[in-house]
Amino acid sequence: MKNLLILGCGWVGEELAYQLKGKGWNVWVTTTTPEKYHRLINDGIFAYIHDFDRDLSVDLPVDISFDAVINSIPATQRNSEAEIDHRFSFVFNALSFINYKKHIFLSSVGVYPDIDGTFDETFNQEELMTQKLRIAEKKMMSLPFSSTFRLGGLFGKNRIFGKYFQDKVVTTGDQPANFIHLDDVIGIIGQALETNLPIGYYNLVAPEHPSKKEVILKSAQKYMYSYPSSFDPKDSFQKVIVADKITNLLNYQFKYPSPLDF
Template sequence: MDILIVGCGWVGTYMATALVSTGHRIWATCTTAEKADRLEALGLAAAVVDFDRGGVFPEWGQKTFDAVIVSVPITRKESTETIHHRFAGLVTFLGQLSFNQSFFFGSVGIYPKVSGTITETTFAAAELEPKLLSGETMLRTAYPNLNVLRLGGLFGFERVMAKHFAGKVCEIGYQTANFVHVVDIHGIVMAMMAAGLQGKTYNVVCPEHPLKKDVIAASAVKYGYDMPITFSDADRTAKVVSPVQLIADLDYRFEYRSPLEF
């Protein structure tokens, strides 16, 4: 397959490497020449595209891609204007391409911080985080067949939760974990490609939701990091983002059912 990864960061690089190793042809965009060189060394066709700054887009319009994976970030710290400008440029870029299937990596941060089980339809649009929703909406409006994957916290390989809290006070230890391993992100995208799915919105999160303090403890033991000095129990938000819908639709079996296995 010919696959384009737009915004080839940590997740995209893992996926690109795995896809190239299995014979797929991969194109990618990134924001620096140094990253483009590293991607080229992995066997990708890479181009520097910064949607915040604009500039000239690569001339890939003559190709038809089997799939386009969009991994362009949104953070709450950014202004609405910045996000709108970025995604307007992204829509323009995608508009010059031809592709059969498309994916956008969003975030479970789009859901309110509440205790309870959350599916893709639990909240009305007005209840979702407006900046994160704006990116999804701009892309879905332009491409109604877009698949939106709302990813949990990203972990795997060198991304180890314990390293961030070693020797510190951890204030989130009693929250439930809504995490996902990068291996499962890749597996879910490949399963959706094989099924030819269009226009889906899925929560991409481990089915099991231990407390974050237990995830930290397990990864500290496994990878040799110091434990936090203490865990504050001030925040006990039991937010549980459910992947039940994608499991049912794809009959998908997670490689990592629990963050305790990372």
Template structure:
């Protein structure tokens, strides 16, 4: 297959490495020459593209792809005007291409911070985080068959939760974890490609939701990191994002059912 990864960051690089190893041809965009060189070294055809800049976007040397995976982030510091411009530029870039199947990496941060079990249909659009919703709707308007994957907190390999809290007071330890291992993101995309999925919205998180303090303790023990100096009990939000829809639709078995196993 010919596959395009737009915004090839940490998750995209793992997916691309697996795809290239399986014999697929992979193109990618990234935001720096240095990153393009690193992607080229693992077998990708990489091009630098900045969708925040107005003007002509780069050509890839190919216009027809089997699959497009779009991983263009929206951060807390981004203003609505920046998100509008970024996704307008992204759609302009994608409009010069064609693809049979497409994926967009959203975030479970789109849901309100509440103590509840949350499915893809729990909230109306009015209750969702506006900037994250803007990204999804801008792409869905242009590509109605887009698959939206709302990813949990991203971990795996060198990304170990404990190392971010060594010697610190952890303010989030009593929150429930909505995390996912990068291996399962790749596995879910592979399952959706095999199924020919179109127009789906899925929560992509581990089925099990321990407290974050338990995840920190488990990863500290496994990888030899120190512990936080303390865990604040001020925030005990029990937000549980459910992946049951994708499990049922795809008959998917998570390799990492719990972040305690990362």
């Protein structure tokens, strides 16, 4: 039986926990939410309440060898660089004391600059990248057996893009959509856990990039939400993220290749 540890069991982590438990994995998770802790415990998942901003040590089982660690601790823009460095130093410390074969840190394609261009994992102009995300990525990549998955905008289930723009003025409608469906994130991670994927950086984004305006209108129509009051393009940079590297290595077939179908 395989063992999985999920640090920071948020939206993606919880879905992954239930799916892999259903496939026979033992799953341990950390969460900051008592309500989620009790729900996961009741469903047979080993859960811990832990806040990596406050607590240096976490009582993880040191006698277990984890087949994989999925690290979903966020590096958010509302935190300062010092706070992010502090948080991920604590995460680094926690992972240094456990045994694991593979560590995947979930980051964001927001690490790439908001400028015109097509971006893949070879982009390395550090001065243009989002420094808060890079602090977290570098710290986590300094751990053994580590890869970073940079996720596009996440949608699926109750996360519907059009819902967030009802009766609002949209200024970003001309931008390409660098999105990915939750089912494809889970599918790619699931395949990566079963494969000897080389360590490194990987983008996870749907292969098609319609405009955000197209996605808003299509999802509003599909799920019967109100349309935006207007579209007033202001930030129209054409930033496209490609994910050919991981999809080619895994021979992964997207369930939702276009955000228009989310």
